[in-house]
Amino acid sequence: MKQLKHDTWVKPYLAKYKGLLILILGLGLLTFICGGALMFTSGYLISKAATKPENILLIYVPVVLVRAFGIGRPAFRYIERLTSHNWVLKVTSDLRKRLYQTLAKDAAFFQQHFKTGDILGILADDLGHLQNLYLRTIFPTLISWLLYVVIVIALGFFSWFFALAIALLLAVIVILLPLVSVAVLGARVERHKQLQHDLYTDMTDDVLGLSDWVVSGRQTDFLARPQPTLKAARKNILATRRFEWARDFLIQFVFGIAILVLMVWTNQQFTGNQSIANWIAAFVLCLFPLVDAFAPVSQGVEEWPLYMASVARLNNLQPTVRELPQQQKLTQPVAxxxxxxxxxxxxxxxxxxxxxxxxxxxxxxxxxxxxxxxxxxxxxxxxxxxxxxxxxxxxxxxxxxxxxxxxxxxxxxxxxxxxxxxxxxxxxxxxxxxxxxxxxxxxxxxxxxxxxxxxxxxxxxxxxxxxxxxxxxxxxxxxxxxxxxxxxxxxxxxxxxxxxxxxxxxxxxxxxxxxxxxxxxxxxxxxxxxxxxxxxxxxxxxxxxxxxxxxxxxxxxxxxxxxxxxxxxxxxxxxx
CATH class of the missing domain: 3.40.50.300 (P-loop containing nucleotide triphosphate hydrolases)
Structure with missing residues (x-):
């Protein structure tokens, strides 16, 4: 987090468009609340309908709510996606404008201290990384944390002990595993980037030097030569994929435990009579859609070191500050x-x-x-x-x-x-x-x-x-x-x-x-x-x-x- 302490490329835009940011978080929260509420009312409706109610009006309200939440979930999701991409496009536009203005302030300085590829890398990679930082990390993480707080508070109305148990289980998914992902995959992501750079260099040599291999009659040597960089890149990718598989499996496993705990608790709370037993399926089913909110957090933060490297490069992109004298206007022809x-x-x-x-x-x-x-x-x-x-x-x-x-x-x-x-x-x-x-x-x-x-x-x-x-x-x-x-x-x-x-x-x-x-x-x-x-x-x-x-x-x-x-x-x- 030290890269963000004196950051001038990420934090200012969170404050500049804070109204739109709050709207995005609200819409994201409503999306998952509608998803959970849809399963909650559906579970209640199924259980209630199975008891053969004397009057259809007894299940009319759940039917209406199922329809409302069913429409609300994709509608809020669409508006949230539209708003978040609009937010990112606004920020990216500001970032590109600022980058061009930074370069324009002292073009000669940058020509002396930066290669053209460095500037293109900032334009193509670093600004792209900042887009992903918002869309894949900041927004999903903040929404999941808000939802986490809402769930714990909601369950606390029934039982603070049970709410604490669910809070600990979900904390494994939204806090512990993301931290582990950053620790384990951070170095691998940086390693992958370096190997990718080396592969680009090797590919350039291969393409530009191919005619020399052919002219010298060494086509066979060209095809048979060792490629340690490619092997190292493949090995790094396989190790990353294995960790991601194990992490995703653990997320599903922990979520499964949370569902079992919820089933045990609801059976203790709602088995007094038939009318309240209808709530068992409602509580259990409402937890399933929430995995879509919590699971992406670990995936989003695993590239945090890569994003922070981009933030560091942008913050280091400071032109020399020249104090110009008071400007004059030449009115006579140049003599x-x-x-x-x-x-x-x-x-x-x-x-x-x-x-x-x-x-x-x-x-x-x-x-x-x-x-x-x-x-x-x-x-x-x-x-x-x-x-x-x-x-x-x-x-x-x-x-x-x-x-x-x-x-x-x-x-x-x-x-x-x-x-x-x-x-x-x-x-x-x-x-x-x-x-x-x-x-x-x-x-x-x-x-x-x-x-x-x-x-x-x-x-x-x-x-x-x-x-x-x-x-x-x-x-x-x-x-x-x-x-x-x-x-x-x-x-x-x-x-x-x-x-x-x-x-x-x-x-x-x-x-x-x-x-x-x-x-x-x-x-x-x-x-x-x-x-x-x-x-x-x-x-x-x-x-x-x-x-x-x-x-x-x-x-x-x-x-x-x-x-x-x-x-x-x-x-x-x-x-x-």
Whole structure:
């Protein structure tokens, strides 16, 4: 329970929707009360009818009650299910919105500290676990405890000694066995999750490496190789199933004892005369439907450790809190972009990425930034976006710090990265993401500018064609052109290019670069690149190394005067 002590992902929603929660618990309680009452009145009715009453009116009321409880049980059950799922959908919606807002607060931080699979795991697994936590554990457990209290109190009106005996028997089912399930199965559930992770890894190796096994002629070895992870997973599952069978059998056994005890007690209490003997079957039968309320408790809590692991991960998902200065609004066109004595490193122990870094860029300039991996090229772009804050110095537009322009950032800076994401919606909707107010005519003009007009004419529904998942309908170069059209619609004065031609063949790369610099001719462009294809489009070239500018100048100047740049250019062009 220590995970819930400082929890901010489960408890707040129990309080936020407490009215709906109380309704769910009430409906669940009424469902089982109707089930027990249905069997109670049915038992009484059967016994009473067997004594051949002189008048049908003597059993008319039980007949009406049987009908009422028979209708009430499924009706309350349906409404309870509807309400509980509505509650969970509300909470899940809030959780997903909160998760996206948490990620959006500091995207650069999460890119540095979390893998994409971690975030997908939180989205798919952890939020799903929270849904199951409510539906399979919290709701059934609370309803069973409420019903447990109602039964004990009701029996206490007849005999507190007997009520105590039933309370002890039912406590085995609703308290003792759930605790045992958590203790025994908790470690096995966690073990199963780890083995499942290992199996996914093995399966990935098998699928992606299958061609290598075949090419090497070792198909037989591939099929005959030992699979210890699979065997361990099977063994863990069998052990879990055996325990669950034994536990479920024990639940039924204890419940059977409770029924025998009730039969003995009712025979002592209701055998004085024929009229009260009719209550024996009523009391005994009403206990049978209640097993459906108590039995699922152990099943629901057995995955409690798994749920708590998800809660712990979500509670640890805390972004860095950045104190932004008072926000300003840039009213004049962007004239200058400056890095002024910027120092930056990700952690205190890490070596500086940028150190006393200075750079001045005029409006409309095209600046290419090169350097080895880890030199700080992408860090420089994140500083320009304001996603990262330098430890010293500042990054400014028109001498206004970027940190003070974050509310206006979308109007000032656009970005085209290595793999822009295309959503599974129409081309028009994907482009409109850059400017929600853009008309269809403006979007078509942007698509024509990036040389996608003929392609739009060939598509089944034109620009209303779905791009499919992650833009699968289009090639890499076409995806980049669609993203470029999105930037044109955004119409920001400063554009950042983060190696947008990675993975493209040389011909496609050259054509794309020509298009990019043609349509962005009036923009300020900062272009991070890993090689010199299209370098002639740059007004100045900067080579980053050890947090400093190792070389700087126009491509022509550097080729004429800088021996290192000459070698880089010749290597890139395959001349040496």
């Amino acid at each position: 200058t972009l400056d890095f002024q004595q910027v120092d930056f490193k990700y952690t205190a122990e890490q070596a500086p990425i940028l150190q006393q870094f200075n750079l001045h860029i005029q409006a409309g300039e095209k600046v290419a930034i090169l350097g080895p991996s880890g030199a700080g090229k992408t860090t420089l772009l994140n500083l320009l976006l304001g996603e990262l804050t330098p430890q010293a110095g500042q990054v400014t537009l028109n001498q206004v710090p970027l940190a003070a322009l974050q509310q206006q950032r979308a109007q000032l800076i656009g970005m085209l990265d290595q793999k822009p994401f295309l959503f599974n919606t129409t081309v028009l909707n994907n482009i409109r993401l850059g400017n929600l107010q853009a008309t269809d005519a403006e979007i078509m003009a942007a698509l024509t500018a990036v040389e996608l007009g003929p392609l739009m004419q060939r598509l089944p529904a034109g620009a209303n064609t779905l791009v499919e998942e992650a833009g699968a309908r289009f090639s890499g170069g076409e995806q980049q052109r669609l993203a470029l059209a999105r930037i044109l619609i955004q119409d920001a004065p400063v554009i950042l290019l983060d190696e947008p031609t990675v993975g493209l063949d040389p011909i496609t790369e050259k054509a794309l670069l020509n298009t990019i610099f043609n349509v962005l001719a009036d923009k300020t462009v900062i272009w991070v690149t890993h090689h010199l294809q299209g370098i002639e489009h740059a007004d100045q070239v900067i080579f980053l190394e050890h947090g400093q500018i190792a070389m700087q100048g126009t491509p022509h100047e550097l080729y004429q005067t800088n021996e290192r740049f000459q070698k880089l250019y010749q290597l890139d062009q395959g001349l040496v």
